[in-house]
Amino acid sequence: MADDLAQCYLMSYPPDVAASDLDEAREEMNATFRGDYGKLRADASTTAWVGGRLAGAIMVVTxxxxxxxxxxxxxxxxxxxxxxxxxxxxxxxxxxxxxxxxDAGDHTLSLRFGQGTSDAAMRIYQRLGFRPVG
Structure with missing residues (x-):
């Protein structure tokens, strides 16, 4: 699963935005699961599979x-x-x-967007009610 995540992560971003190779992508995923970017919410973080292949993932921290x-x-x-x-x-x-x-009683869910955020992702966030703050 870790290699699937790393491969999908690497393929998902344009060059020079996220990891530059599979080793860097693995380290990014390891850092995520180590908690380097915050404590991972296992309940809200999940993957999607299509035809036995990892199609995507969302990672949410506390x-x-x-x-x-x-x-x-x-x-x-x-x-x-x-x-x-x-x-x-x-x-x-x-x-x-x-x-x-x-369902867990949280009243907000936030995110950041930047250079690696695709137009499609921005449309998803906007259509689901996310709004810019400060």
């Missing part, structure tokens, strides 16, 4: 380690294999995170 003013769970990553895009997988993963966090 709170942002970068933005002290944000309270509640925080999406640190959403990535979709380029061959699986346009099938609603990203939307389903974000909806899973929202539903899980709501």
């Amino acid at each position: 709170h942002s380690i970068w933005d002290a003013h944000l309270t509640g769970p925080f999406i640190i990553d959403l990535f979709i294999d380029p061959h699986a895009r346009g099938k609603g997988i990203g939307r389903a993963l974000v909806q899973h995170a929202i539903a899980t966090c709501c």
Whole structure:
């Protein structure tokens, strides 16, 4: 599973945005599971599989380690294999995170967007009610 995650992560981002090779992608995934980016919420973090192949993943932590003013769970990553895009997988993963966090009593779910955020991901976030803050 770790290699599947690393491979999907590597393929999901344009060159020079995330990991530059499979070893760096593995280290990013290891850092995520070690808690380097916050304590992973196993209930809200999940993967999507299509035809026995990892199609995407969402990683959610208990709170942002970068933005002290944000309270509640925080999406640190959403990535979709380029061959699986346009099938609603990203939307389903974000909806899973929202539903899980709501069911747990959380009132907010936050994220950051930047250079690696695709236009498709931005549309998903906007359509699901995410709004820019401060």
